[in-house]
Amino acid sequence: MPHRLLPVAAIVASLATAAMSDPLPSWNDTDAKARVVAFVENVTDPASDDYVTAADRIAVFDNDGTLWAEQPIYFQFLYAMDRLAVRAADDPSVLTSDVLRAAAEGDIAGAMAGGEEGLLEVVMQSHAGLSVDDFQADVRAWLDTAVHPQTGQPIRDMLYQPMLELLRYLRDEGFSTYIVSGGGVHFMRAFAEDAYGIPPSQVIGSAGKSSYQIIDGVPTIMKDPGIAFIDDKEGKPLGIDSKIGQRPIFVGGNSDGDFAMLEWATAGPGPRLGLIVHHTDADREWAYDRDSHVGRLDRGLDEGPARGWVIVDMASDWADIWP
Amino acid sequence: MPHRLLPVAAIVASLATAAMSDPLPSWNDTDAKARVVAFVENVTDPASDDYVTAADRIAVFDNDGTLWAEQPIYFQFLYAMDRLAVRAADDPSVLTSDVLRAAAEGDIAGAMAGGEEGLLEVVMQSHAGLSVDDFQADVRAWLDTAVHPQTGQPIRDMLYQPMLELLRYLRDEGFSTYIVSGGGVHFMRAFAEDAYGIPPSQVIGSAGKSSYQIIDGVPTIMKDPGIAFIDDKEGKPLGIDSKIGQRPIFVGGNSDGDFAMLEWATAGPGPRLGLIVHHTDADREWAYDRDSHVGRLDRGLDEGPARGWVIVDMASDWADIWP
Ligand SMILES: [Ca+2]
Ligand SMILES: [Ca+2]
Numbered sequence: 001m002p003h004r005l006l007p008v009a010a011i012v013a014s015l016a017t018a019a020m021s022d023p024l025p026s027w028n029d030t031d032a033k034a035r036v037v038a039f040v041e042n043v044t045d046p047a048s049d050d051y052v053t054a055a056d057r058i059a060v061f062d063n064d065g066t067l068w069a070e071q072p073i074y075f076q077f078l079y080a081m082d083r084l085a086v087r088a089a090d091d092p093s094v095l096t097s098d099v100l101r102a103a104a105e106g107d108i109a110g111a112m113a114g115g116e117e118g119l120l121e122v123v124m125q126s127h128a129g130l131s132v133d134d135f136q137a138d139v140r141a142w143l144d145t146a147v148h149p150q151t152g153q154p155i156r157d158m159l160y161q162p163m164l165e166l167l168r169y170l171r172d173e174g175f176s177t178y179i180v181s182g183g184g185v186h187f188m189r190a191f192a193e194d195a196y197g198i199p200p201s202q203v204i205g206s207a208g209k210s211s212y213q214i215i216d217g218v219p220t221i222m223k224d225p226g227i228a229f230i231d232d233k234e235g236k237p238l239g240i241d242s243k244i245g246q247r248p249i250f251v252g253g254n255s256d257g258d259f260a261m262l263e264w265a266t267a268g269p270g271p272r273l274g275l276i277v278h279h280t281d282a283d284r285e286w287a288y289d290r291d292s293h294v295g296r297l298d299r300g301l302d303e304g305p306a307r308g309w310v311i312v313d314m315a316s317d318w319a320d321i322w323p
Numbered sequence: 324m325p326h327r328l329l330p331v332a333a334i335v336a337s338l339a340t341a342a343m344s345d346p347l348p349s350w351n352d353t354d355a356k357a358r359v360v361a362f363v364e365n366v367t368d369p370a371s372d373d374y375v376t377a378a379d380r381i382a383v384f385d386n387d388g389t390l391w392a393e394q395p396i397y398f399q400f401l402y403a404m405d406r407l408a409v410r411a412a413d414d415p416s417v418l419t420s421d422v423l424r425a426a427a428e429g430d431i432a433g434a435m436a437g438g439e440e441g442l443l444e445v446v447m448q449s450h451a452g453l454s455v456d457d458f459q460a461d462v463r464a465w466l467d468t469a470v471h472p473q474t475g476q477p478i479r480d481m482l483y484q485p486m487l488e489l490l491r492y493l494r495d496e497g498f499s500t501y502i503v504s505g506g507g508v509h510f511m512r513a514f515a516e517d518a519y520g521i522p523p524s525q526v527i528g529s530a531g532k533s534s535y536q537i538i539d540g541v542p543t544i545m546k547d548p549g550i551a552f553i554d555d556k557e558g559k560p561l562g563i564d565s566k567i568g569q570r571p572i573f574v575g576g577n578s579d580g581d582f583a584m585l586e587w588a589t590a591g592p593g594p595r596l597g598l599i600v601h602h603t604d605a606d607r608e609w610a611y612d613r614d615s616h617v618g619r620l621d622r623g624l625d626e627g628p629a630r631g632w633v634i635v636d637m638a639s640d641w642a643d644i645w646p
Contacts, residue, residue, distance in 0.1 A: 263542050
């Protein structure tokens, strides 16, 4: 008990400094936070055997359900539905299936009736046929007004404050922070810098086909129909290898779509931290895991703890959820 | 003539400072160097109308024939031939065509008889079937001893000193420097950091297929047969859009394979610089352009000057070529 030797003023000053310098104020003082901080302090301490140079401090995060919310359906899908409605108003012939018709009418349940394949169809039909520049301008304009269908909250505010703090903390400690998400790479880049401080080159995602065209004399990258890459499940470690070329030492996700990237990253030599956001808070956010149609988390819950991954219990580990 | 008012000592000191601070000492004081320096000074001067923030100072460079030599054949192909010979010694049945047999025997002319398709066949047959980690270790080991078939010079020394200086100069001025090359991304990452100071995440290249596998319990990224992406011609702007997500403001290349990326990047708003290395020096390096089987430069020579691109005449613009 060394503290009994310290004058009260010194103790107070020390506590005040600790509070002021808390890099994760929206996290409760539970085991999850302690393990994250211990990991970061360990790999950034030049005196530690586990010291990692800044060049190797690569941290990757899933987006939907990890950095922002994803219920009742991925927000990119809400955008796709709105955009499809605009396209169909111009040209109803684009609605070639029941799923597309439901989506254009804003009927989420009907649009989801087609399963994963139906979701992809809606995204592809709505996202293709315009340039990357025009698409991203359209996404930004949509985010300026889009509200959540259940809560009425602006979509762009439905970020997780504890994860924003974690991203900033890691960067302050010399990490490079990446998004590695099943979401569309062009969609996420439209807001990742503003929302998360993550530049376009550090956003990895799924991608449709694209082409280089000279349109009215102007060199243009066009978004075309068809899928080029799905950045999910085994696609996540492959996407990281393809675009970063290094194995991350810190990985955050929330679903079994992140299992392979958690597995690969935490199997590397030296210190590694895997983290899973478990949605347990039906009051402040949503509670879902093994049976959810989005963000299904099953194997990660079963195997994560034995693999040493931090399972964040949103209800008990996060003091605040929203910014 | 303000100099006549300065004491001689001041003039000497001023000249010495200029010489010491020359960021491109291996470039002759010709128009090419003057235009590069003027561009960089312009976009980095906060008082300039053309000022570009550091986040947007993206510079991309082709590799073969732009940062290192490429005659008589791409160096990656020399590696592929050597590796194929090793594989064939173990298992001669991998040599299923005349092109593969010629390659395994080190017969460059015979291996090239199959054209681009033959080159791809040799690269794919030699590069697949091992993990990315093992492949890159093998490339590094090869580079430790590989010598050029004509000059006997170590392959790893056949970098262009003026381009090394240009890369360093740009980074010192806040640019991010990328490789965007038809060469294999895993091959180039094995040496890009040592050779050019460019980390794996800033190397964009062609890629074979790959897969995520658990091998004897170890999560592994395997290199598989088949082509996933060719980073050449229109593939270059598409690769940049996919991986960087921003349009570069500085582009260097040497062949018509770089035309689309030069065209796209220099068509953007604001200040842009395109640069083509023209191989004109048969004494110190090689002289080739319109009729070359590697690094063919035809349209770029015809249209580059009118598009405002700097055509670097290696013989007259570079004082030194090799480090
Ligand atoms: Ca997710
Ligand atoms: Ca080239």
